[in-house]
Amino acid sequence: MKQVSLARRAARLSPTMPASSHDHAIPFDSGHGFPALFPDLTAAAEKALTTYRHETLQYGVRPGLPELREWIAGAMNMDGAKVTPGEIFVTNGAKQGIELACRLLLDEGDSIVVTAPTYFTSIPIFRSFDVDFIEVGQDSEGLDTDELAATLERLKRDGRKTPKFIYNVPDFHNPTGVTMSRRRREALLKLASRHGMYVVEDSPYRKVRFEGSSEPSLKALDRSNNVLHLGTFSKLIAPGLRIGWVAGAPELLARMIQLKADGGSSPFVQRIIVEWCKAGNLAAHTENVQGTYRLHRDHMVAALRRDLPEVSMQVPEGGYYVWLTLPHGVDADELAKHAAEEGVTVLAGSKFYARVDRGNDLTPKRHMRLAYTHSSPEQIDEGIRRLAAALRRCGISPGDAPMERAVASHPTIA
Amino acid sequence: MKQVSLARRAARLSPTMPASSHDHAIPFDSGHGFPALFPDLTAAAEKALTTYRHETLQYGVRPGLPELREWIAGAMNMDGAKVTPGEIFVTNGAKQGIELACRLLLDEGDSIVVTAPTYFTSIPIFRSFDVDFIEVGQDSEGLDTDELAATLERLKRDGRKTPKFIYNVPDFHNPTGVTMSRRRREALLKLASRHGMYVVEDSPYRKVRFEGSSEPSLKALDRSNNVLHLGTFSKLIAPGLRIGWVAGAPELLARMIQLKADGGSSPFVQRIIVEWCKAGNLAAHTENVQGTYRLHRDHMVAALRRDLPEVSMQVPEGGYYVWLTLPHGVDADELAKHAAEEGVTVLAGSKFYARVDRGNDLTPKRHMRLAYTHSSPEQIDEGIRRLAAALRRCGISPGDAPMERAVASHPTIA
Numbered sequence: 097m098k099q100v101s102l103a104r105r106a107a108r109l110s111p112t113m114p115a116s117s118h119d120h121a122i123p124f125d126s127g128h129g130f131p132a133l134f135p136d137l138t139a140a141a142e143k144a145l146t147t148y149r150h151e152t153l154q155y156g157v158r159p160g161l162p163e164l165r166e167w168i169a170g171a172m173n174m175d176g177a178k179v180t181p182g183e184i185f186v187t188n189g190a191k192q193g194i195e196l197a198c199r200l201l202l203d204e205g206d207s208i209v210v211t212a213p214t215y216f217t218s219i220p221i222f223r224s225f226d227v228d229f230i231e232v233g234q235d236s237e238g239l240d241t242d243e244l245a246a247t248l249e250r251l252k253r254d255g256r257k258t259p260k261f262i263y264n265v266p267d268f269h270n271p272t273g274v275t276m277s278r279r280r281r282e283a284l285l286k287l288a289s290r291h292g293m294y295v296v297e298d299s300p301y302r303k304v305r306f307e308g309s310s311e312p313s314l315k316a317l318d319r320s321n322n323v324l325h326l327g328t329f330s331k332l333i334a335p336g337l338r339i340g341w342v343a344g345a346p347e348l349l350a351r352m353i354q355l356k357a358d359g360g361s362s363p364f365v366q367r368i369i370v371e372w373c374k375a376g377n378l379a380a381h382t383e384n385v386q387g388t389y390r391l392h393r394d395h396m397v398a399a400l401r402r403d404l405p406e407v408s409m410q411v412p413e414g415g416y417y418v419w420l421t422l423p424h425g426v427d428a429d430e431l432a433k434h435a436a437e438e439g440v441t442v443l444a445g446s447k448f449y450a451r452v453d454r455g456n457d458l459t460p461k462r463h464m465r466l467a468y469t470h471s472s473p474e475q476i477d478e479g480i481r482r483l484a485a486a487l488r489r490c491g492i493s494p495g496d497a498p499m500e501r502a503v504a505s506h507p508t509i510a
Numbered sequence: 511m512k513q514v515s516l517a518r519r520a521a522r523l524s525p526t527m528p529a530s531s532h533d534h535a536i537p538f539d540s541g542h543g544f545p546a547l548f549p550d551l552t553a554a555a556e557k558a559l560t561t562y563r564h565e566t567l568q569y570g571v572r573p574g575l576p577e578l579r580e581w582i583a584g585a586m587n588m589d590g591a592k593v594t595p596g597e598i599f600v601t602n603g604a605k606q607g608i609e610l611a612c613r614l615l616l617d618e619g620d621s622i623v624v625t626a627p628t629y630f631t632s633i634p635i636f637r638s639f640d641v642d643f644i645e646v647g648q649d650s651e652g653l654d655t656d657e658l659a660a661t662l663e664r665l666k667r668d669g670r671k672t673p674k675f676i677y678n679v680p681d682f683h684n685p686t687g688v689t690m691s692r693r694r695r696e697a698l699l700k701l702a703s704r705h706g707m708y709v710v711e712d713s714p715y716r717k718v719r720f721e722g723s724s725e726p727s728l729k730a731l732d733r734s735n736n737v738l739h740l741g742t743f744s745k746l747i748a749p750g751l752r753i754g755w756v757a758g759a760p761e762l763l764a765r766m767i768q769l770k771a772d773g774g775s776s777p778f779v780q781r782i783i784v785e786w787c788k789a790g791n792l793a794a795h796t797e798n799v800q801g802t803y804r805l806h807r808d809h810m811v812a813a814l815r816r817d818l819p820e821v822s823m824q825v826p827e828g829g830y831y832v833w834l835t836l837p838h839g840v841d842a843d844e845l846a847k848h849a850a851e852e853g854v855t856v857l858a859g860s861k862f863y864a865r866v867d868r869g870n871d872l873t874p875k876r877h878m879r880l881a882y883t884h885s886s887p888e889q890i891d892e893g894i895r896r897l898a899a900a901l902r903r904c905g906i907s908p909g910d911a912p913m914e915r916a917v918a919s920h921p922t923i924a
Contacts, residue, residue: 126569134567141555153548153748155540188602192772199638204618221771224613330773334567338776357635358606359744362752362779 122479125441127416128470133388134334135381140371148367156363158353160186164366167373168341176316185349186361190300190340193326194218196352197296198225201260209262211239213448215270218263229450230259236410238276239264241283248291261294266314268301268415271448271465278311289320297325303332303382305414306390321345329369332385337365389469392476396468399480406492420464426490428464434486440479442466536893539855541830542884547802548748549795554785562781570777572767574600578780581787582755590730599763600775604714604754607740608632611710612639613769615674623676625653627862629684632677643864644673650824652690653678655697662705675708680728682715682829685862685879689827692725703734710738714745717796719828720804735759743783746799751779803883806890810882813894820906834878840904842878848900854893856880
């Protein structure tokens with residue numbers, strides 16, 4: 097068998113989640129939902145399998161159930177966008193949207209812009225398309241558009257190809273939790289239009305806001321119709337449904353729909369979502385999700401301040417994660433290993449940086465992402481205690497190092 | 511916006527299903543199931559959403575639900591294969607298996623072997639990976655392995671690259687309905703091993719057998735572990751579930767699983783299938799499917815003999831389709847258009863041929879695929895009457911042309 101290309105492909109793929117050797121590890125590493133929050137979908141499923149059985153058990157239409165597309169367009173328009181159901185395309189979660197955007201837009205030798213750090217699951221997807229990564233920093237206003245402008249000018253001067261698209265999570269960024277300011281959003285879109293780039297707006301957490309007010313989505317500000325907006329029901333209803341969507345220009349969607357070669361997303365699961373949403377369940381459920389995860393976040397922030405005062409962070413206004421900056425001298429990869437042995441799984445910062453040729457830049461080693469969503473408040477307390485024990489095994493005792501303040505390009509406001 | 515690559519991609523994609531201008535068109539064009547056959551899944555769904563809610567609404571594991579993989583391995587082993595659950599990987603239907611096989615195996619400049627004709631939905635998937643097609647003919651024993659052997663030798667002599675894999679539907683081939691003989695299966699696997707090629711065995715119809723006995727699947731005969739077997743629950747339970755699988759060597763699956771970037775197939779739908787199958791429903795349901803579609807086939811064959819005696823066919827022993835050979839002088843594309851106007855949708859043969867550079871070969875114009883599954887016996891009668899009316903509009907009257915016999919490379923035994 098010819099294994100050359102397989103070996104090359106394997107090398108491009110990243111390792112999966114870290115496993116803990118501990119029997120009852122507390123999972124701060126996962127983007128899972130809190131189990132007690134999952135809604136009761138039995139009535140909607142019953143209806144989907146009886147009233148709608150001829151629709152739900154048959155092949156569906158590739159772009160998605162018309163009623164669901166209509167519902168999604170309505171929800172997006174309530175949130176400031178101006179999209180028609182024809183500009184919505186149903187996918188198997190937002191992740192499939194990332195892959196289809198790559199299949200649609202990328203050609204050999206292309207580059208894309210990502211933040212440093214960026215969503216770690218997107219990295220192996222991009223890498224499997226052999227793209228070059230152009231990393232841009234972030235601060236507390238999100239993606240640094242000045243740095244991006246300078247980078248694009250430099251690429252132009254050097255006669256290099258313009259990146260094909262900018263990938264970003266502008267609301268409650270994964271992993272940093274930062275929300276992009278309005279000013280930066282507009283600057284980003286302006287740059288994209290000027291340089292002829294697409295923008296892939298990955299927006300799973302937008303509705304998981306605990307406080308403060310939302311900025312308009314990039315799609316809502318999109319005047320050039322070059323934003324592909326990725327949405328999902330995973331973070332609000334349940335990840336196990338595997339239903340998300342892409343909102344974008346019809347001519348882009350038409351090609352994406354042809355590239356979605358899996359026979360369409362399940363019409364059965366789509367119908368369950370339509371029925372459950374149309375029954376008016378979503379508003380109260382969203383409040384429940386926001387209230388519960390706010391509590392989880394508060395618990396985790398309090399526990400971190402109590403047990404790991406030497407660690408700094410920016411408290412997120414929503415989303416699933418806190419992004420920690422570790423004291424000097426602590427290696428996050430090493431800490432993650434110790435943590436797993438202590439019985440808490442975390443994701444070391446190094447997993448969130450797309451470029452591997454970092455030279456002497458040790459930034460990834462100084463960060464760690466913790467998810468507060470999956471675990472109960474009690475588990476959060478215990479998990480942070482275990483993480484503190486792991487940190488002590490790295491040679492740091494409480495009070496050793498002073499609390500850190502913001503580091504350029506990486507939001508770390510305590 | 512840079513549209514060059516988009517335009518290029520668009521050109522590679524095939525058109526979708528033909529549409530009828532008729533309000534109540536009878537659908538002989540689709541691989542849909544007969545609606546009355548869909549099973550009652552309400553009890554399984556209820557259980558999945560209550561007893562198993564923490565599993566089904568959460569992210570699942572990428573390779574698929576362990577219990578489902580175990581069940582699938584057991585079913586395949588009852589059918590003569592020797593696979594472990596670790597050699598099963600759950601996908602969104604068999605179609606996603608085709609795409610993942612391409613992503614796993616294909617490199618720039620690669621070619622693959624397909625039958626002429628071949629499954630029409632696979633063609634745009636392959637084409638989207640820019641492959642070259644090596645077409646091989648078929649007869650009533652299936653893929654012509656002598657022709658394949660000669661083609662491979664010629665490629666070798668000419669110093670050209672060996673095709674990366676052979677794609678085939680060995681059981682109730684789509685569109686011809688032919689099942690490969692044991693002799694040909696063994697010859698095919700021998701050729702694959704000798705030349706270092708993979709075999710992608712697409713097997714959605716295997717259990718939809720009305721009479722005669724099965725040959726061992728290619729996977730069951732696979733001694734070199736180079737067969738990727740694609741299975742699905744679409745044709746036996748319901749297409750709307752969008753659950754299929756790949757069975758193959760663990761080292762291939764491991765890479766495929768990493769390339770399945772959509773967050774895994776829905777654990778909710780997988781659990782419904784496990785519960786429904788474990789409750790012992792499948793055996794009786796399979797008999798029901800076989801009996802119902804046998805009746806549909808008999809109805810269609812009788813109607814064709816009655817109303818279109820000038821058309822020839824090989825009566826399939828199972829599966830979803832009959833493949834017609836039209837009288838000389840009839841253009842299938844033209845006939846399909848007339849048929850749509852008469853109120854019956856059919857797929858012209860030209861959709862099933864991967865190579866577009868056919869020179870003077872008019873074979874694709876002489877064939878047509880009819881599905882007997884989706885429509886009721888009454889609709890089948892009416893649909894064939896409409897097709898006969900369409901044929902008359904092509905200038906053919908009943909009795910004009912004699913019944914045809916087998917044409918080399920294309921099974922047309924009446």
